[in-house]
Amino acid sequence: MNKEAPLSIAERDFILNALREGVRLDGREADQLRPLKVSFGEEYGHVKVQLGKTSLIVRISSEVTKPHDDRPFDGLFTIALELTAMGSPAWDNGRQGDLETYVTNTLDRVVRHSNALDTESLCIMKGVSCWSVRADVHITDYDGNLVDASCIGIMAGLLHFRRPDAVVKDGQVIVYGLDERVPVALNITHKPLAVTFHTFDEGRLVILDATRKEEQASEADVVIGLNNAGDVCFVSKFSGSPVDAMVFVNKTNVALEKVKEINGVIDKALQADLAKRGKGGLAEQSRAENDR
Amino acid sequence: MAPAAAASPAAQPTPPSLSLPPSQFARLQPHAYLLAHLSPPTTSNHPSIRANGRAPTQFRVTSANTGSLTHTNGSAVVRVGETAAVCGVRAELLHTADIASWSVTQPSTGSANKRRKLVDPTLKASETAGDGDDEESSDKDESHIEDLNLLVPNLSLSTGCAPGFIPGAPPSALAQSLSQQILSLLHSTRLVRADDLRIWYQPPNLGPEDLERHNESEQMDVDAEAEGEKNREIKAFWVLYIDVMIISLAGNPFDAAWASVLAALRDTKLPKAWWDIDNETVVCSDAVSDARKLSLRGMPVASSFCVFEADAAAGWRAVILPDAEEERKIAEDNRRGAQRRWILADPDGYEEGLSQERACIVVDKEQGGNGKTVVVKMEKNGGWAIDGRELRQLVDVSSQRWDHIRQILEQC
Amino acid sequence: MVGPNVTLTPLSRADGSASYQCPSTGSNILGSVNAPVELPGRRDALKPEEATVEVFVKPGTAPAGVGERYVEGIIKTMISRLILGREKGYPRRGVVITLAIVGGQSARRGDSYLTLLPALLNTSLLALLSASVPMSMTFSATSLAVTSTGDILREPTAEVASSAASVHVLAFSSKGHLLLNESQGAFDLDTWDNVRERALAICRGTASYGSDGDVTMSVDVDGQPLEGTIREAVEDQVHRDYAWSIDAV
Numbered sequence: 001m002n003k004e005a006p007l008s009i010a011e012r013d014f015i016l017n018a019l020r021e022g023v024r025l026d027g028r029e030a031d032q033l034r035p036l037k038v039s040f041g042e043e044y045g046h047v048k049v050q051l052g053k054t055s056l057i058v059r060i061s062s063e064v065t066k067p068h069d070d071r072p073f074d075g076l077f078t079i080a081l082e083l084t085a086m087g088s089p090a091w092d093n094g095r096q097g098d099l100e101t102y103v104t105n106t107l108d109r110v111v112r113h114s115n116a117l118d119t120e121s122l123c124i125m126k127g128v129s130c131w132s133v134r135a136d137v138h139i140t141d142y143d144g145n146l147v148d149a150s151c152i153g154i155m156a157g158l159l160h161f162r163r164p165d166a167v168v169k170d171g172q173v174i175v176y177g178l179d180e181r182v183p184v185a186l187n188i189t190h191k192p193l194a195v196t197f198h199t200f201d202e203g204r205l206v207i208l209d210a211t212r213k214e215e216q217a218s219e220a221d222v223v224i225g226l227n228n229a230g231d232v233c234f235v236s237k238f239s240g241s242p243v244d245a246m247v248f249v250n251k252t253n254v255a256l257e258k259v260k261e262i263n264g265v266i267d268k269a270l271q272a273d274l275a276k277r278g279k280g281g282l283a284e285q286s287r288a289e290n291d292r
Numbered sequence: 293m294a295p296a297a298a299a300s301p302a303a304q305p306t307p308p309s310l311s312l313p314p315s316q317f318a319r320l321q322p323h324a325y326l327l328a329h330l331s332p333p334t335t336s337n338h339p340s341i342r343a344n345g346r347a348p349t350q351f352r353v354t355s356a357n358t359g360s361l362t363h364t365n366g367s368a369v370v371r372v373g374e375t376a377a378v379c380g381v382r383a384e385l386l387h388t389a390d391i392a393s394w395s396v397t398q399p400s401t402g403s404a405n406k407r408r409k410l411v412d413p414t415l416k417a418s419e420t421a422g423d424g425d426d427e428e429s430s431d432k433d434e435s436h437i438e439d440l441n442l443l444v445p446n447l448s449l450s451t452g453c454a455p456g457f458i459p460g461a462p463p464s465a466l467a468q469s470l471s472q473q474i475l476s477l478l479h480s481t482r483l484v485r486a487d488d489l490r491i492w493y494q495p496p497n498l499g500p501e502d503l504e505r506h507n508e509s510e511q512m513d514v515d516a517e518a519e520g521e522k523n524r525e526i527k528a529f530w531v532l533y534i535d536v537m538i539i540s541l542a543g544n545p546f547d548a549a550w551a552s553v554l555a556a557l558r559d560t561k562l563p564k565a566w567w568d569i570d571n572e573t574v575v576c577s578d579a580v581s582d583a584r585k586l587s588l589r590g591m592p593v594a595s596s597f598c599v600f601e602a603d604a605a606a607g608w609r610a611v612i613l614p615d616a617e618e619e620r621k622i623a624e625d626n627r628r629g630a631q632r633r634w635i636l637a638d639p640d641g642y643e644e645g646l647s648q649e650r651a652c653i654v655v656d657k658e659q660g661g662n663g664k665t666v667v668v669k670m671e672k673n674g675g676w677a678i679d680g681r682e683l684r685q686l687v688d689v690s691s692q693r694w695d696h697i698r699q700i701l702e703q704c
Numbered sequence: 705m706v707g708p709n710v711t712l713t714p715l716s717r718a719d720g721s722a723s724y725q726c727p728s729t730g731s732n733i734l735g736s737v738n739a740p741v742e743l744p745g746r747r748d749a750l751k752p753e754e755a756t757v758e759v760f761v762k763p764g765t766a767p768a769g770v771g772e773r774y775v776e777g778i779i780k781t782m783i784s785r786l787i788l789g790r791e792k793g794y795p796r797r798g799v800v801i802t803l804a805i806v807g808g809q810s811a812r813r814g815d816s817y818l819t820l821l822p823a824l825l826n827t828s829l830l831a832l833l834s835a836s837v838p839m840s841m842t843f844s845a846t847s848l849a850v851t852s853t854g855d856i857l858r859e860p861t862a863e864v865a866s867s868a869a870s871v872h873v874l875a876f877s878s879k880g881h882l883l884l885n886e887s888q889g890a891f892d893l894d895t896w897d898n899v900r901e902r903a904l905a906i907c908r909g910t911a912s913y914g915s916d917g918d919v920t921m922s923v924d925v926d927g928q929p930l931e932g933t934i935r936e937a938v939e940d941q942v943h944r945d946y947a948w949s950i951d952a953v
Contacts, residue, residue, distance in 0.1 A: 041807060053716055057734075057806050061765035066392035084762055086736040086802040088717050092745060093760035093802060129392050136765050138804050140734060141717050166396075173396045465773050472774035476816045480888045616880030648785055656890075666890045674781040676881030680900060683885075684893055 004090045007216045015217045019205050025214070026052075030207045031254050036262065038156050038269040044183065045161030049153040052211065053143035056087075058153035059136045060161040064175065067123065067130040075122020076132040079107050079154060087139035103146050106236065107137075110147075110194045110225035111154055114233035121187035124166050124173055131163060133186065144212040147223060151194040156266045158186055160273065190227040191263055194234065195255035197222045203243040206251060208258065222247060224255040228263055318343065323646055327602055330634050340631075344640055349689050351595070351638040354697065356551065356704045358559040365532075366560025368704075370552040373640060374542035379552035381560045382533045385491070385574050388526055391440060436486045436529070438479055445474040445534040447549055454541040454641065470546060474536070474553055477654065481592050481668050484532065484557065488586050491528040491574055493567035527567040528574045532560070543641040546652060550594040555701055560586050592656040592668050593697045595690040598639040599649035599677045602632045619676070633677050637689060649675025651683070653690040661698060665691040707928055708826070710937040713834045718802075720835020724827040725807065728859040731820055732807025735827035737835040740797035755789030756798045761824065764805040775817040779803075779828055782875065782884050788838040799837060801828050809862055816888055819865045821873045822847045825884075826934065833938055843883055844907040844930040845875035848899050850891060856902050872896070874903040878931060907931055 007015075015025060028034070034052030041048065045060030067074055083091040083100045091097060111117070122131040135154050139146065162183035165176045198210040198218035210218060220240025226232045232252065237243055318325045325343060332338035341347060352373030361367035364380035371377075388394045437443055447470045451459040478484065534556070536549045564582035568575045577583075614622060623632075635651075636643055654669040667687060672678045678686070706727045715721035718736035725732040743749075743756060750756050759776040762768060779801070787799060803824050817824075822845040829842060849860035849868035857864060865871045870889030877883050887896065909929035943950070 043807070046807065055715075057804075059765050059806070064393050064396050066390070080767065082762065084760060084802045084804070085738050085800045086715065086718055086721070086734070086804060089719065089738040089741055089800075093758065093800065095745070125395070129395060134765060138734075138762065138764075138806060140736075140804075141715050143717070171395065175396050465777060468770045468773035469777045472770040475770070476774075476888065480816065481890075614879070616877075616882075619881065648781075650781070664892070666892060667887070667896070668890050670885060670887040670896070672882070672885045673778055674785050676877060676883055679882045680897060683896075687893060 004088065004212065004216065007213060011213070012217045015214060016200060019200055019207065024207065026211065028209075030205070031258075033209045033258060033261070034211075036152070036265050038152065038266055040156075040160055040269065040273045044178075045157045047153050047157045047160060049149050049156070051145065051149045051152070051209070053141060054145060054149050055141040056149055056153055057138045057140060058150075058157040059138070060133065060157040061136070062131050062133045062161070062163040064124065064129050064166070064173070065132040067127060069127075072127035073123050074119045075130040077112055077117050077119055077122070077135075078132070079104065079112060079135045079137070081107065081137040081139070081150060083139055083142075087142040091142075099146070102238065103150060106147050106194065106223060106234070107150055107154065109236075110151055110192055110223075110234045114192045114225065114227075115189055116155065116192050117158055118187040118189050125168055125171075129173055131166075133158075133161075133163070142212065144210050144215045145196055147194050148196050148209060151192075151225075152262055152266065155191055155193060156269065158188055159191075159266065159270055161186055190229065190231070191259075191266075192225050192227045192233050193259045193262055194223055194225045195258050197224070197247070197251055197255075199240075199243050199247065202241060203247055206247055208254065222251065224248070224252055226252070226255055226259055228260055230256050318642075322642065326600060326643065326646055330600065331602070331631060342636060343642065348634050349637045351693060351696070352640070354551070354700055356555050356700050358555050358704045364556075365562060366556045366558075368552045368555030368559055370548050370555060372544065372548045372551070372638065374540055375538070375544060375548045375640075376540040377536055377538050377545070377548040377552040379534065379536045379549070379556040381556045382535070383530045383560070383562055384533065385565070386440070386442075386529045386531045387574070388528060393439070437482075437484065437489070440529060442486070442489050442529055442531050443475065443478050443484060443534065444531060445471055445478065445536065445553065447471045447474060447536040447538065449538050449541060449545070453538050457541075466545075470536075470549060473546060474534070474549060477550065477592070477594075477669060478534075478553075481590065481654075481656070483554075483588050483590070483592065485587060485589065488562070489530040489532070490526050491530070491565045491567060493525045493527045493569070495523045495525075528565070530562055530565075532557075541641070543639050543644045544596050547594045547596050547638065550592075550654070551697060551701075554591065554593070555704065557586060557588060558701065562586070590656040590658075591694075591698060591701070592654045593690070593694045594652060594654045594669075595637065595686075595693045596639070597635050597637050597651045597653075597678075597686055597689075598643060598647040599651075599675055600634045600636055600643065600647050601649075601675075601677070616676075616679075635678065635682060635686065637693075649673070649677055651678050651686060653683075653686055655687060655690045655694050657691065657694055661695065665694070707933045708823075708930070710830060710933065712830060712937055712941040718831075718835075720831050720833070720837070722827055722830030722834050723806075724823055724830060726823045726859060729819055729823065729861050730808040731805065731823045733803055733820075733823045733827040734806045735801065735803045735824075735831035737799065737801050737828075737831040737837060739799040739832075739835050739837050740794050741800055743798040743800075746798070750796050750798075751789075753790060753795050755787060755794035755796075757784045757787060757789070757801070758798055759783070759801045759828070760803065762802070762804040764807070764809075771817055775821060775824065778821065778884070778886065779824060782825070782843075783828060783832070785883075786839045786841060786843065786877075787832070788840055791838045794838075799832075801831065803827055816865075816871065818871045818873050818886055818888060819847055819860060819862050821845070821886065822859070822875075825875055826930070830934065830937065834941075841881075842878040842931070842934065843875050844878075844934060845873065845884065846903050846906045846930060847871065847873045848903055848906075850889075850895055850899065854895070856899060858902075858906060870895070872899045872903070874900060874907070876904060876907045876931075880904075880908065905929070 037050040039048045040046060047058045049056050065076060081104050083097065085091055085093050122133065124130050135157060137150050137153060162185055164178055165181040165184050167174045197206050197208055198214060199206050199220045200218055220243055222243060223236040225234030235248065329343045330340050332340060354372045356368060356370045358368045360369055361380050365383045366381040367379060369378050447467050449457055449464060449467045451457055534553055536552055538545050538549065561583040564577040565574050651672040653667060656666050656668055657663055658666060708727060709725040711723040713721055714723050715736055718738055720737040721735060723734045740755060757780050759780045761772045761776050763772060825845040832839060847859050849857045849865050850870045851857065852869045860868060870887060870891040873886040875884035907930050
């Protein structure tokens with residue numbers, strides 16, 4: 001049962017007819033996000049994202065490993081996403097569905113391949129040891145738009161995460177515990193985010209941040225990944241009916257606006273969390289040190 | 293046995309032409325069949341006995357054979373009744389240069405333990421302190437085995453070992469959890485000494501040094517050891533790949549698998565290996581006389597049990613279950629009357645299919661069998677028949693089993 | 705001692721869910737239960753007269769391995785015995801329990817899962833209650849470490865457990881049965897009896913056993929018994945859920 005229960009014809013027609021009149025089920029505008037809440041846990045890199053009724057938890061972790069032989073200067077960065085029956089009863093535990101492959105693939109391209117995390121900065125000793133950073137995405141509630149929500153979670157996690165400080169001394173790597181030295185923030189080159197649009201009526205109607213039911217009623221989806229500066233790092237029109245090329249042009253501007261808005265929310269949450277940690281003293285210093 | 297079974301519940305009222313042979317009765321009404329054996333009618337003279345002819349605390353005939361696989365460093369075949377397990381131990385070298393975490397230290401660990409993985413120093417201290425007896429010196433870096441995964445057990449249930457195991461299937465949940473049980477028992481009993489797995493390098497100014505010199509059994513001058521420690525360097529480790537294959541599964545795979553691992557490790561010989569400074573590599577001697585056996589810590593033996601309940605439906609029926617106090621009273625009353633449950637040692641496949649509650653106890657005896665019995669692992673799950681008193685009895689049964697297994701292992 | 709932090713039904717898609725945070729180990733488990741559901745992919749494994757219980761444990765920061773399969777087996781064996789899988793609507797269907805370790809340390813490969821096991825068990829129970837799965841009794845589970853000096857520590861962290869002489873996980877039913885025991889490390893039965901007594905005090909309090917002074921003392925140390933905490937969490941939730949009908953009366 002790797003499929004959600006299909007929409008009834010009446011439900012589909014209702015959603016479509018409402019959209020034709022410019023109304024969405026939850027009363028949003030076509031280009032409006034659902035309420036977004038980003039919060040951080042006690043550990044570094046522990047993020048909870050709530051986008052409408054879609055919610056997920058991202059945990060970032062790091063360990064020292066050996067780099068790949070062909071890339072001795074690069075650290076490792078993996079995004080692990082597994083859909084479990086927790087997110088939706090339609091997902092089977094331990095079996096990979098189409099959605100899982102699709103979302104993992106998209107996240108890989110938006111975050112990893114755009115080099116948002118500078119993997120060269122994770123190198124400790126050439127060819128011997130490097131940091132391996134792992135982002136685990138736990139989907140806890142699924143109500144549409146997994147790609148955007150996971151992307152927000154991963155980026156916020158990477159920005160929030162601090163790895164232990166490591167120093168090389170006479171061929172020895174010394175790793176300082178989190179309480180011994182101020183932990184180091186990751187080197188984030190830019191902050192790309194994905195923005196997903198869904199199209200209806202042969203591409204005439206385009207909405208942003210669809211819910212699960214809207215996703216089911218839609219004809220096709222368009223994913224645009226870009227950063228605050230407006231550099232596009234990922235565009236996809238994966239399946240479904242054709243979409244007018246102008247949609248990409250027009251919606252890229254909308255996406256940029258949204259990326260700035262979301263990054264604003266993340267920054268605000270980060271600052272609030274830092275202020276909370278700042279009372280401890282160590283974190284405040286770390287912020288000053290890493291603001292370069 | 294057969295007439296007793298046929299005479300009880302099912303067959304009595306039916307005309308003789310319709311009576312079932314015992315083998316069919318066993319398949320059609322397995323629960324009633326086993327129950328009829330365990331609680332024969334009081335009028336008959338039959339003793340309460342399991343369908344396979346064993347007494348409740350009797351284990352199956354066990355045999356072991358070591359060294360049968362030539363291309364392994366140690367191997368064993370253990371048969372417990374119809375269940376048979378083959379275990380092969382293969383040792384491979386792991387250079388410290390290939391271990392990413394090897395060159396990592398934590399500053400607080402201090403210079404003495406320089407070349408060491410991230411370990412909490414306080415933790416280490418308490419571990420050594422806790423060890424107490426003669427093993428103090430060898431225990432300092434015992435965590436190497438766990439941190440670097442020097443023991444890699446893998447259990448597979450081979451195709452056709454029991455009906456339902458088809459070729460090409462991924463490792464079943466049963467095989468995976470048995471592998472994990474063997475791994476965690478190897479770690480928690482610390483059966484293999486980390487010192488046996490290390491390959492040292494001693495800079496030449498002190499002269500070449502044998503591994504034997506550092507066996508903890510040898511009494512060493514404290515100064516000499518301290519001096520040696522300073523220059524000595526671990527260059528490589530032996531990694532033991534412990535592959536267990538259950539070639540025939542008729543219940544109770546864990547006991548057989550663990551016994552085969554134990555027998556194979558007792559049989560394992562590692563060739564003499566040293567660091568060759570000119571070639572920057574580890575060299576092994578091919579002289580059989582140079583190879584040495586592992587010195588294992590103790591000899592933990594596993595015994596498994598299952599609980600057979602007279603009322604098969606007691607667990608799931610939506611009736612009010614007696615609470616623990618009432619339960620004890622009922623049990624007391626029943627001591628005189630009809631028994632409600634039986635704890636069966638070393639269950640075969642048929643009995644396992646009829647029971648939900650399991651217990652597994654691993655015991656060892658101090659001083660090679662003369663000391664007191666130490667429990668190293670005790671599990672019970674899947675029901676509420678076994679509590680403190682029953683566990684006490686089971687530990688006694690397990691310690692008898694220990695003596696028995698020791699005899700078998702020492703003979704092979 | 706501070707009791708666990710319990711939230712019932714924090715998720716909206718799953719039939720039942722619970723979040724459980726153990727204060728002393730810091731582990732935070734999110735559990736969900738879907739029941740009864742169709743399991744078309746497991747048609748041969750379905751039992752004709754009973755529900756099929758499936759447990760899935762998802763580690764927080766690592767891929768799942770043999771350790772997870774093993775702990776899933778333990779939880780499944782224990783829970784299957786308590787679920788009334790022959791109630792109407794349950795036979796030939798599945799009870800799918802998903803447990804994600806969303807906070808605190810995950811177990812490394814080869815580590816025993818014993819320090820996490822009580823939290824996983826308690827979370828499963830709460831999630832099952834939240835999904836209204838019929839059960840014959842409830843339970844509560846705890847872990848204890850015995851140090852080399854013979855002290856018994858409640859709910860040890862992974863570090864403490866790895867340096868302890870033995871680690872024990874015990875679960876008691878709401879009727880006082882010993883449902884589960886997982887002990888690892890060298891110990892003798894007298895030690896185990898003390899462990900059992902302490903675990904019973906933690907899980908169920910000592911109301912019915914308070915005969916000698918020693919035991920009554922441990923009530924103060926352990927605070928409210930776990931079973932009471934779980935019961936209260938459920939009662940509070942029910943009270944909130946039915947506030948409309950209670951107010952109407």
